[in-house]
Amino acid sequence: MNQFNECFQTLTDEDVFEAMKRIPGYVDITPSDFLDIYKIAFDHALSRIRSAVLASHVMTPKVVSVTEDEPVLEAVKKMGKYNISGLPVLDSQNRIVGVISEKDFLTRMNEKQAPSFMQVLQQCLETSGCLMVSFKSLKIGDIMSSPPVTIARDATLAEVAGTLDRLSINRLPVCDESSILVGIIARSDIVQVMC
């Protein structure tokens, strides 16, 4: 976030000087005074936006989700159909109980902790077959990541971005006070707000 901040602050004295030349009349300020004011004003605007924009403003309210007692195939179908890499998992009362993502499938297909797709493929090619067969009997609840990382509806944009960054995750389900899923925020949603 700070890098973002600095890259927008690279106004030079020259830029300001050129701008001042275009303003008719004598502007009673030096270019460097303007830069000082600009930097402080920019930081102020940034922190205002970061705390004024809430998770509920940037989230996608219509969430594709699955329930924990559905077969794994259901998650596979939905992730394929909507071209997404992860889904929140709900219990029968619509409370979020976990998240299922490509990572969970890969982990199941390999002995390694958090393997990549290529590592799984390597194992499939080197050994006689893949472990795919074993998925058929499993329920989503068996392979999902739980407990899920979620965020409250009134969390600020700064908290959302910080959580995504700190945990290196790509999506963050948004919940109300009683763990009911109300939306989801993907990394790309944050980029859209900033630009």
Place this chain on the structure above:
Amino acid sequence: MKNYFKKMSGGGQRPPKVTLYEILWSWAGAFLGIAPVAWLNYSLLQGTDFVYIIGSFGASAVLIYGAVRSPLAQPRNLLGGHLLSALVGVATYQLFHPYPWFAAAFSVATAIALMHATQTLHPPGGATALIAVIGSDKIHDLGFWYLVFPVGIGVLIMLVVALIVNTLAKKRKYPEFWF
């Protein structure tokens, strides 16, 4: 110590030069603003006990006809700065005139402090306060009338001219704010 002198080196850039258009409007404004005040002083009311023009008006002209965007040139600063400084100047003279060096310094310093505190900073105000102390007997004899003649009347005339002239100039806008 090194830093102390380093601070004096500046390092910043001076603002750009104004266009010929600006220079001409500044000239016209200053001429039309000073003219009626000077005419009052030298022609209409010559021979009376009053003074209608003081040096600080020249300084105000620089701001209200030459740097119209400046916060220092706005009506609040022009009126407030001159009147408060005049008040400080006259009071200082009456209290401390046996010690002219002290009265002179005290009047200017206090005028600046008061203008800052009231958000009416107007550089010519410092001159207005100083003139009340170091001025002629004619000025001293005015007492607090100094706030009305020459300061109040002169500043009002110059303000009206600034409004007329700066509004006529297409690329100018005056004031930025009133109070």
